[in-house]
Amino acid sequence: METLTVVLGTITLKNVLFLVGGSFCGIIGGALPGISPSMTIALLLPMSLYLPPSYAIMMLIGAYQGAMYGGSISAILINTPGTASAAATAFDGYQMANNGKAGKALGMALTASCSGGLISSIILICLAKSLANLSIQFGPAEYFGIMELALTLIAGVCGDNLLKGLVAATLGLLAASVGQDPVVGTERLTFGIFELFDGFTLLSVFIGIFAMSELMMQPRSGNTILNEPTKLLNVSSDRLTFGEYWSQKWNILISGIIGTFIGVLPGVGGSTASFLAYAEAKRRSKYPEQFGTGIIGGVAAAESANNGVCGGALVPMLALGIPGDVVTAILVGAFIAHGLKPGPLLFTQHINDVYMIYVSLILSCIAVLFLGMIFLPLFVRIVKIRKSILFPCVFILCIVGTYSVRSNLFDCFMMLGFGLLGYILRCYKFQLAPFIIAFVLGPEAELNFRLALRISGNNYMTFIQKPICAGLLALTLISFYYFAYRSRK
Secondary structure, eight states, X not given: OHHHHHHHHHOOXXXXXXXXXXXXXXXXXHHSTTOOHHHHHHHHHHHHTTSOHHHHHHHHHHHHHHHHHHHHHHHHHHSOOSSGGGHHHHHHHHHHHHTTXXXXXXXXXXXXXXXXXXXXXXXXXXXXXXXXXXXXXXXXXXHHHHHHHHHHGGGGGSTTOXXXXXXXXXXXXXXXXXXXXXXTOOEESOTTOGGGTTOOOHHHHHIIIIIIHHHHHHHHHOXXXXXXXXXXXXXXSSOOOHHHHHTTHHHHHHHHHHHHHHHHSTTOOHHHHHHHHHHHHHHHOSOGGGTTSSOHHHHHHHHHHHHHHHHHHHHHHHHHSXXXXXXXXXXXXXXXXXXXXXXXXXXXXXXXXXXHHXXXXXXXXXXXXXXXXXXXXXXXXXXXXXXXXXHHHHHHHHHHHHXXXXXXXXXXXXXXXXXXXXXXXXXXXXXXXXXXXXXXXXHHHHHHHHHHHHHTTSOTXXXXXXXXXXXXXXXXXXXXXXXHHHHHO
């Protein structure tokens, strides 16, 4: 009864309005090619810092769910996925649109996305606290083992070149070490610059690496306007029927579960989940040869899986403090800025906020469903905005958003510097995910390593003598060997 009272207490009019607003922004950000979910969250982050925690959390989670769905709009209409997670949706969605079934494709993408999000939310509610109860026994040594395992899993998001991924992660760790020593408080790598005593702000790093680097990359594409296939713009006709949706119920359920458990694995992401669910749906189909020719089951599988990642990625973030993907790495920074430190203590010290996160995930699925049904014609028009108009507006948002947090012009210069760094990394095919995950996890790994040594009297054997820590470090070595072997092969 007490839990129900807390849950109902989070559903206030203002909370819901911020959640709906975040979902709306997320759908727009996801629908625009080049504006990824991580970039959308990064652009909303400055605004969230001025809001109470409940409003900020609901807005950001709504934007997360909305952006994951929004990518399907441009994928279906113009064969240009707004997000990497929507790439598999384009296989059948664009073919359906070419066949005059844009309405059915967009309807299935919307309903499957919301269904996958609900599935992952239920799994999150069932798993997160159990993991947190287990990890409550952890001390600094065990936390160091978890962080090392998470940093090793960075190799899983390095693409085909493990060395480039490790270089990017090293740069992230180096950037995270700027500022004051976490234990004794001495300065390091500040070069006498007063503004660096507190290190690089999360906001300047996130906006620079994602948003600003993307703006710098755009002139290289040479394409300033998106295609406008007129025959695809009438989406009001040929709507999805309930029978068509219900015929995909098992496909949506299985794909949602696949997406959730892929999301639990740190660093894997929505694109992997979408392709895996799409392949599984094709394998189970009685007519696998029809996949890729405009079959509604392909859209259902891909979209259910990529929104299923949302709840799954929050499992390790809430229970262990480990980001499940790049977006949750940004959410970790946002939560910390609002005094909520993800990890097992979150379930004892801020249990009401945990319930609010659960409610936010479920309500955001409902909000995305209604927004998609009402504003789909508007979203279709937004997809056609010229980049020459869109990206100058985004640039202004980056500058104003970064400056507004501390009213410090130095943060803007740092944001531009990280934008240049992100641009260089992208030009040379380095992945940004290893950099950002290492930047977020690096300080925690260092702090727990040094605390464990202080507690044990500088006895390095403490990491082996503790069974949980020893098991985690062994798993770290196995993971590193596996990724190195896969990369070499």
